[in-house]
Amino acid sequence: xxxxxxxxxxxxxxxxxxxxxxxxxxxxxxxxxxxxxxxxxxxxxxxxxxxxxxxxxxxxxxxxxxxxxxxxxxxxxxxxxxxxxxxxxxxxxxxxxxxxxxxxxxxxxxxxxxxxxxxxxxxxxxxxxxxxxxxxxxxxxxxxxxxxxxxxxxxxxxxxxxxxxxxxxxxxxxxxxxxxxxxxxxxxxxxxxxxxxxxxxxxxxxxxxxxxxxxxxxxxxxxxxxxxxxxxxxxxxxxxxxxxxxxxxxxxxxxxxxxxxxxxxxxxxxxxxxxxxxxxxxxxxxxxxxxxxxxxxxxxxxxxxxxxxxxxxxxxxxxxxxxxxxxxxxxxxxxxxxxxxxxxxxxxxxxxxxxxxxxxxxxxxxxxxxxxxxxxxxxxxxxxxxxxxxxxxxxxxxxxxxxxxxxx
Amino acid sequence: xxxxxxxxxxxxxxxxxxxxxxxxxxxxxxxxxxxxxxxxxxxxxxxxxxxxxxxxxxxxxxxxxxxxxxxxxxxxxxxxxxxxxxxxxxxxxxxxxxxxxxxxxxxxxxxxxxxxxxxxxxxxxxxxxxxxxxxxxxxxxxxxxxxxxxxxxxxxxxxxxxxxxxxxxxxxxxxxxxxxxxxxxxxxxxxxxxxxxxxxxxxxxxxxxxxxxxxxxxxxxxxxxxxxxxxxxxxxxxxxxxxxxxxxxxxxxxxxxxxxxxxxxxxxxxxxxxxxxxxxxxxxxxxxxxxxxxxxxxxxxxxxxxxxxxxxxxxxxxxxxxxxxxxxxxxxxxxxxxxxxxxxxxxxxxxxxxxxxxxxxxxxxxxxxxxxxxxxxxxxxxxxxxxxxxxxxxxxxxxxxxxxxxxx
Numbered sequence: 001x002x003x004x005x006x007x008x009x010x011x012x013x014x015x016x017x018x019x020x021x022x023x024x025x026x027x028x029x030x031x032x033x034x035x036x037x038x039x040x041x042x043x044x045x046x047x048x049x050x051x052x053x054x055x056x057x058x059x060x061x062x063x064x065x066x067x068x069x070x071x072x073x074x075x076x077x078x079x080x081x082x083x084x085x086x087x088x089x090x091x092x093x094x095x096x097x098x099x100x101x102x103x104x105x106x107x108x109x110x111x112x113x114x115x116x117x118x119x120x121x122x123x124x125x126x127x128x129x130x131x132x133x134x135x136x137x138x139x140x141x142x143x144x145x146x147x148x149x150x151x152x153x154x155x156x157x158x159x160x161x162x163x164x165x166x167x168x169x170x171x172x173x174x175x176x177x178x179x180x181x182x183x184x185x186x187x188x189x190x191x192x193x194x195x196x197x198x199x200x201x202x203x204x205x206x207x208x209x210x211x212x213x214x215x216x217x218x219x220x221x222x223x224x225x226x227x228x229x230x231x232x233x234x235x236x237x238x239x240x241x242x243x244x245x246x247x248x249x250x251x252x253x254x255x256x257x258x259x260x261x262x263x264x265x266x267x268x269x270x271x272x273x274x275x276x277x278x279x280x281x282x283x284x285x286x287x288x289x290x291x292x293x294x295x296x297x298x299x300x301x302x303x304x305x306x307x308x309x310x311x312x313x314x315x316x317x318x319x320x321x322x323x324x325x326x327x328x329x330x331x332x333x334x335x336x337x338x339x340x341x342x343x344x345x346x347x348x349x350x351x352x353x354x355x356x357x358x359x360x361x362x363x364x365x366x367x368x369x370x371x372x373x374x375x376x377x378x379x380x381x382x383x384x385x386x387x388x389x390x391x392x393x394x395x396x397x398x399x400x401x402x403x404x405x406x407x408x
Numbered sequence: 409x410x411x412x413x414x415x416x417x418x419x420x421x422x423x424x425x426x427x428x429x430x431x432x433x434x435x436x437x438x439x440x441x442x443x444x445x446x447x448x449x450x451x452x453x454x455x456x457x458x459x460x461x462x463x464x465x466x467x468x469x470x471x472x473x474x475x476x477x478x479x480x481x482x483x484x485x486x487x488x489x490x491x492x493x494x495x496x497x498x499x500x501x502x503x504x505x506x507x508x509x510x511x512x513x514x515x516x517x518x519x520x521x522x523x524x525x526x527x528x529x530x531x532x533x534x535x536x537x538x539x540x541x542x543x544x545x546x547x548x549x550x551x552x553x554x555x556x557x558x559x560x561x562x563x564x565x566x567x568x569x570x571x572x573x574x575x576x577x578x579x580x581x582x583x584x585x586x587x588x589x590x591x592x593x594x595x596x597x598x599x600x601x602x603x604x605x606x607x608x609x610x611x612x613x614x615x616x617x618x619x620x621x622x623x624x625x626x627x628x629x630x631x632x633x634x635x636x637x638x639x640x641x642x643x644x645x646x647x648x649x650x651x652x653x654x655x656x657x658x659x660x661x662x663x664x665x666x667x668x669x670x671x672x673x674x675x676x677x678x679x680x681x682x683x684x685x686x687x688x689x690x691x692x693x694x695x696x697x698x699x700x701x702x703x704x705x706x707x708x709x710x711x712x713x714x715x716x717x718x719x720x721x722x723x724x725x726x727x728x729x730x731x732x733x734x735x736x737x738x739x740x741x742x743x744x745x746x747x748x749x750x751x752x753x754x755x756x757x758x759x760x761x762x763x764x765x766x767x768x769x770x771x772x773x774x775x776x777x778x779x780x781x782x783x784x785x786x787x788x789x790x791x792x793x794x795x796x797x798x799x800x801x802x803x804x805x806x807x808x809x810x811x812x813x814x815x816x
Contacts, residue, residue, distance in 0.1 A: 016465055145508075
C-alpha cells in the first residue's frame with residue numbers, strides 16, 4: 001500500500017480510447033490498494049493548436065496572461081474526461097485544476113515556477129478513497145491568475161506534487177518505455193537502462209535527450225523523489241531515476257546523446273583585453289539567448305578567437321546584435337556555422353575512471369570525425385562535430401563504450 | 409459615459425474572424441468613453457461538442473461536477489482570445505473566469521443558480537481603463553468547484569453582472585436583431601418591437617420564444633436592468649426590454665408564439681375525489697418532469713377527465729410512471745397525443761382591453777382550427793391545437809391583432 005503519483009503525457013491521452021486505457025491502468029493501481037494521484041497533459045497536439053490560435057489572434061504578440069488562460073484549457077479537458085471515465089467504471093475520482101489544488105507559482109506567465117503546493121484538498125480526497133486527477137502544466141499566482149509552466153511542464157507538476165505529498169514514488173508514463181543508452185531511432189543497439197542517477201539524467205536532459213523535462217529532474221533530485229519512466233502502451237519495466245549508488249559507478253558511461261539544434265559562432269581576432277567577453281555576452285543574455293559551450297584559444301600577439309554555440313533559432317538575433325557589438329570590440333569578423341551538432345557522453349563512472357575523454361576522442365578520430373569544440377563537466381564530455389557525422393558518431397561512441405552490454 | 413455590459417452569443421464568436429468583429433464593436437464602445445464589461449459564450453457548436461464528449465466518456469451518466477469542469481472550457485477559450493485580440497489592437501483588456509470574478513453559485517451542477525457576484529476585481533480593472541471580459545455560463549460554488557448555469561446561461565451571467573455592477577444597461581448580442589411580434593421564419597410580416605416589458609418577455613420566453621433565457625429576464629426584471637437585444641452582425645436598433653410604460657399598454661397584443669415541443673396527456677375517467685390530482689402529479693414532479701397546461705373537465709357521475717401537457721421528450725417517462733399510477737387512481741385509460749402544438753398571444757394591453765380571448769378564438773375558428781385546450785394568465789392566452797395548423801395559426805393571429813402595424 002503506497003501513495004503513487006502517475007503522470008501521463010499527451011500521446012497517452014490523445015483520444016477517448018487512450019484515456020480509457022489510462023483509466024484501466026489507474027484502476028489497477030488503485031485496486032492493488034494504493035492511493036493514486038494522476039497528473040495529465042493535454043491531448044497530443046491540442047496545446048500546439050491552442051498556441052497557434054493565440055498567435056493568430058494576437059498577431060504573434062500574445063499577452064502572456066491570456067495565453068496561459070487559453071492553453072491551460074487543454075489539461076482541463078483531459079482531467080475531467082478521465083474523472084468521468086473512472087466514475088463510469090465505478091471508482092470515486094475527481095479532477096482538480098491548478099487553482100483548486102492551489103498550485104501556487106510566481107507570475108512569470110508561460111514559464112512560471114512552482115512556489116508552493118497546498119496538500120489539503122488532495123489528501124482529504126485521498127483519505128476518502130478518491131482517485132485525484134490533477135491538471136498538469138498549470139498553476140495560479142497569488143492574484144488567481146492562471147499560469148503555465150512551459151514545455152513539458154506536466155512532468156514538473158507531477159514531481160512537485162509527489163514531493164509535496166511525500167509520495168512513495170512518481171511514475172512518468174510517456175511514449176518511450178524508459179531511458180536508453182542512446183536514441184533507439186539513431187542506433188538500434190540502444191539498451192534500456194534499469195536505473196540512472198538524477199545527476200546523469202540532468203546531464204542527458206541538458207545534452208538534448210527529451211525523455212524528462214530538466215526542471216522535473218532537478219526537483220526530483222532536490223526532494224529525492226524516485227521517478228519511474230515507463231510506457232503507457234505496454235507493461236515493460238521502465239527506468240528508475242534515483243540517487244546515485246554503487247551499482248551505477250560501475251558504468252563508466254551511461255548514455256550517448258546528440259543535439260543538432262546548435263549553431264557555432266566564432267568571433268575572430270578580438271583584442272585579448274579584460275572585459276571583452278562581458279561586452280560580447282551581456283547583450284546576448286539581455287535578450288534571453290542561452291549560450292552553451294564557450295571556448296577561447298590562446299592569445300597570439302594580443303588577439304584571440306572566441307567561439308561559442310547558441311540554439312539555431314537564435315542565430316538571426318545574434319547576427320543582428322553582433323553587427324554592432326563586433327565593431328565595438330574591434331573583432332575582425334564574426335563567422336557562423338549552422339552545420340554542426342553536439343555529441344555528448346554522460347556517466348557517473350567518469351568521476352572515478354581515467355581515460356574516458358581520450359577514449360572518446362580516439363574513437364571519433366578513427367572514423368575521421370573532426371572535433372571542433374570540446375567541453376567537459378564532472379560527468380559529461382561534449383564535442384562539437386560536423387552535423388553530417390552525427391549518427392555515425394553516436395554509433396561509434398556507443399560501440400566504443402560497449403553500451404549495448406549490461407554491466408554486472 | 410456609461411457602464412455597459414455587452415453579451416455576445418455563440419454565433420457572434422464562432423471563429424476568429426467573428427471574434428475580431430466583436431473586438432471592433434467593443435473597442436468602439438470603449439472609444440466613446442464608456443466602461444465596458446463583455447460577457448461571452450463558447451464558440452457556436454463547441455458546448456455541444458463537449459457535451460457529446462462527456463456523454464461518450466461517461467457512458468451517458470456524466471458526473472455533473474466533471475461535466476461542468478469540461479464544458480466550462482468553451483468560454484475560457486473565447487474570453488482569452490478576445491482579450492488577446494483587443495490587446496493586439498492596443499486596448500487594455502483582461503479575461504476573467506467564474507472563479508476569478510468570484511461568481512458564487514449554489515452547487516447544483518449543470519443548472520446552478522448565481523447567489524452572489526463579487527465586484528471588486530472587475531471594478532478595480534475598470535477603474536484602470538481595462539476592458540473586462542467575463543466567461544459566461546460559469547461560476548464556482550463555495551468549495552471552488554466549477555459550476556455551469558444551464559442552457560443559455562450566458563444571458564443570465566450578463567444580466568447578473570450588470571445588476572451587481574449597477575451597470576447603466578446590458579446589451580445582449582445574438583443572431584437575431586431584436587424581439588419580433590412572431591418568428592420571422594414562420595411569418596414574413598413579423599415586425600421588430602422597439603420596446604417590450606419584462607413581463608411580456610417572460611411570457612414569451614416561457615411560451616417558446618428563444619430570444620432570451622427565462623432566468624435572465626427574471627433577473628433583469630427583479631433588478632430593473634434595461635436590456636437591449638441586438639444583432640452583432642449589423643447596426644440596426646434592437647429591442648429594449650424594460651419596465652412597463654404607458655406606450656406599451658396601447659398594444660393589446662405584442663407577440664404571437666408557438667411551441668411544437670409539447671405533448672398532450674389525457675387521463676380518462678378518474679374518480680373525482682380529493683387527492684387524485686396530487687396522486688397523479690407528485691410522481692411527475694419527483695422525476696423533474698415539468699407539467700405545463702392542466703385542465704379538468706366538469707365531473708359527471710363522480711368521474712372526470714384530466715388533461716395536461718408535458719415536453720415531448722418526457723413522454724416515455726410519463727408513460728412508464730402512469731402504467732402504475734393510472735391503475736392506482738382507477739382511471740379507465742391514459743391517452744397520449746404528440747401531434748399538438750401550443751400557440752400563445754402575449755400582451756400587457758390585455759390587462760385593460762376586453763375581448764382579446766374571444767377575438768383569438770374567433771380568428772382560429774374562421775380557419776377551421778380546433779382548440780383542444782386553453783389556458784390564460786393576466787397577459788397571455790395559450791391554446792393547444794393540432795400541430796399541422798401551427799404556422800397557419802401564427803399567421804391568422806398575427807393578422808387578427810394587426811401586429812404588422814406599429815401603434816402610435
